Amino acid sequence: MIDPPLERVDLSRLRDDFPILQTEMNGRPLVYLDSAATTQKPVQVLDAMDAYYREANANVHRGAYALAQEATERYEGARGKVARFVNADSSSEIVFTRGTTSSINMVAYGWGLHHLGEGDRILLTTMEHHANVVPWQLICRHTGAELVYLPIDADYMVDLAGLDELVDSRLKIIGISGMSNVLGTIGPVAVLVEAARSVDAIVIVDGAQMVPHSPVDLPALGADFVAFGAHKMLGPTGVGALWGRPERFEEMEPAEGGGEMIRDVGLHESSWADVPHKFEAGTPPIAEAVGFGAAVDYLSAIGMDEVRRHEIDITSYALQRLAEVPDLKVYGPVDPAARGGAVSFTLADVHPHDLATILDQEGIAIRAGHHCAKPLMRVLDVPATARASFYVHSTTDEVDALVSALWEARRLFGLA
Amino acid sequence: MIDPPLERVDLSRLRDDFPILQTEMNGRPLVYLDSAATTQKPVQVLDAMDAYYREANANVHRGAYALAQEATERYEGARGKVARFVNADSSSEIVFTRGTTSSINMVAYGWGLHHLGEGDRILLTTMEHHANVVPWQLICRHTGAELVYLPIDADYMVDLAGLDELVDSRLKIIGISGMSNVLGTIGPVAVLVEAARSVDAIVIVDGAQMVPHSPVDLPALGADFVAFGAHKMLGPTGVGALWGRPERFEEMEPAEGGGEMIRDVGLHESSWADVPHKFEAGTPPIAEAVGFGAAVDYLSAIGMDEVRRHEIDITSYALQRLAEVPDLKVYGPVDPAARGGAVSFTLADVHPHDLATILDQEGIAIRAGHHCAKPLMRVLDVPATARASFYVHSTTDEVDALVSALWEARRLFGLA
């Protein structure tokens, strides 16, 4: 384990913890700039999962033998770690899910389906990830509710000018990204929470990017639900979490039925277990939760203030260096303190996929495409963007490599 | 890798592949007799997942760089492996899910919610796992459909006497366990498939126990959907599969919305990707799918005929030895060829939890409780049973240890 707290200058030491960062891609040392899509995993996380399978694997709960008890303790222990990481008041405010998408769907089906009717409204923004759009479209089909949107302004911030007009008794749910995976924009959660309160609407925050990249105190945020996932914060695939206010969880119906989530099952009627188990039907992602716990331990050892500080540093540097490249356009706020470390850009008429291929040959992994934000692509009037995104192990050298490769792209595309 | 096919006598060699089987519980060598709850994992599965994270981790699909391509190939490669394992005609007949429970809920919400109405009927049996009961209760609430049940007969087989009476135009869905996790009973899938055909109902098989324990050719089974999970067949937690007939998948709506499952997303309307991706919203359990692929490779190397033969052998032996213990009652078919390797029993008035505690002290892990089958417990008129369950690595020595410990339980409870 690393010793908390690390000195700022020592973050580069972390790289040794990530086996994949020692590998090559296309014969070049891997420069991984796609952490917004999924993060790489430190050995501490891999070892925690491996140890679970080698020493403690059994199905959780209900097991009357020592191994099952140990498995249950590691699983529930992980819940406690995640709860403490987000400063929850109790472990029961954390429901383990399959990931961010699954967490949002759980609220859509578990709360939305039961509280929305004809003419009710759900307010989103045009920068939302598909995960915070499509579930609500599905719920609208079932309930007759309708979607309304807040636009993005010229500075790539959520435009709140029209908010007042949209806040009335029809408004039941506000869905907002805590941090955009395309623009980096930090969502105006506080303002929306206040607006929601005035009409008794609930606020669900898509925390997929927010939780991994900044210190969070979820109860203090004021929202009702926050969805996030492990694989974007050094943890494994296959597990995520839904944080919720206890009173909202009480109002929510289980979205899935099965074992573990019941109190009693009759042939025609059943009753539910207490929160959070009520929402965890079936064998949960046990090893994955254990890995999630190890990931938040790792992040806590660094310190989330330090994580955020490093992100601001590296993003500032990247924005600066990218500005040197002619014909390069960045989509997102210019102030590094108002944004996360996902930097979207285009280069003249070079299609982002061509850019990605060119960078790939240099060992540099960036994402190119619509980033699961097609509505936003239409707002930006581009079919796709290229996106570099950073995390705790990212270095200025890696930014430099990105920038040189962009110059090479200019040459290849004959941009003078 | 082990070399296929193993000689029958060599199955015990497999034990070296399972690190946890070399450990102790309460100071005694672990005798793991709870494979029906979850199986232990061979190193081959753990290594495949570890290697994925160390060499190839990236988000799948859409990635234009080599690492993302490699991750996608491993993920889709795993889909191909699982498809071949169940003899599917194409990889697109396999949807990766969170597990068996999730697979059944997907059909309930994706097919049931859209095809059922007031007065329609869903036919289940009283031996179903909660995972194949509760989702249908939830769908009945939403649609006004009703549940009807086939009972269990005195030989612990599904009683088909009343079937004809229940097969009429109201019948829309039949849900049947391919193999009971409590009784070991093999469900009468073929008979129910024929009954369903006559009235155009669909059949969904809960294959949680069936798929891991016997050679399966899912298309030949005749059912419309089969749900199963990795963690009960040497694979990791956090992933499962839903096999479906292509034409049924086409009739099915996505149960969850988000990234990866879309063709296009507008502000108010979206269109879906092709099957199977249409049903895989969000970042899938990538490493877990890779582990699932390694698990079916391992089972295929043994050969599923051999797996089944071993299960019949060890179950015969267990039934024989258990019959020697006075006051011990087994719940389930006596013919080992008509059942799987989950053996439920009670011993006089010793409560199953007390039994489990006593066995636990001897290093023997068995399950005690309702096994997520409360309706069946009512049929059997017991609050709980003890259950020993076997898999490829189980030995007759382990059965012997179980039987001695049961004698010890007799002594402790003063049974003469």
Add this chain to the structure above:
Amino acid sequence: MSLDQLYREVILDHYRSPRHSGSLEHPDAHADGHNPLCGDEISLDLTFDGDRVSDIRISGRGCSISQASASMMANAVSGMTLDEVRDLERRFKEMMSIEEGGEEIDVKVMGDLAALQGVRRFPVRIKCADLPWTTLDEALSQRS
């Protein structure tokens, strides 16, 4: 041998012949207890004579530990004042939580209940022993 300590004769006796078994037609307080992890159930009726437990009836299903604990508890609290019940409850909880080799159990005060001290060595089963007590707690809290 610790299993012998867990399954002492007095425990099996209470398990097999539970005292104060049954229910009351007009209870002053009632509560149902349930251990979701293992399915054990306790249903508890009480009547009071002023501050004193005049009758207590318990029905339930479950393992020897939960059912014996219920029977022993019923025996003990029957006829006690509320304060005495609270005191016994505190002592019982203490007994279940103290380290082995810690404070001695006062067998005179605890009576048969002292037989449950072996449960401490089986952490999975402590909840079984606790179930009747948490159910009693709920019934009493209804009353006040």
Add this chain to the structure above:
Amino acid sequence: MSLDQLYREVILDHYRSPRHSGSLEHPDAHADGHNPLCGDEISLDLTFDGDRVSDIRISGRGCSISQASASMMANAVSGMTLDEVRDLERRFKEMMSIEEGGEEIDVKVMGDLAALQGVRRFPVRIKCADLPWTTLDEALSQRS
């Protein structure tokens, strides 16, 4: 250098100045192509004069490879008989799948399309080059 091979001038020229760009008001056949993995889009209209492609118009959005491939394809098939189109299609698929250092590409037959052979070395991008052809396939299958 392989990237230079991929992004040859002729490809960039077709990317920047796509031939046969646009749509037809009364097409005899039409198809939309879409690569769900990267989002590239192709929309294709055809008219026929008997067995011969009399006009072809393409509009689309996407990377240099898919758009250049579309433009080159339109150039090549315009005026061809259906059999000739099928033959060219076969040759193109062959070119994209053969091992490097394998059979020589017949530049005379393939024309500008030969410039796409560099794509083979970038397996992720082969689908980009293929997209216009699978879309053409669909349009032709509508007709028969």
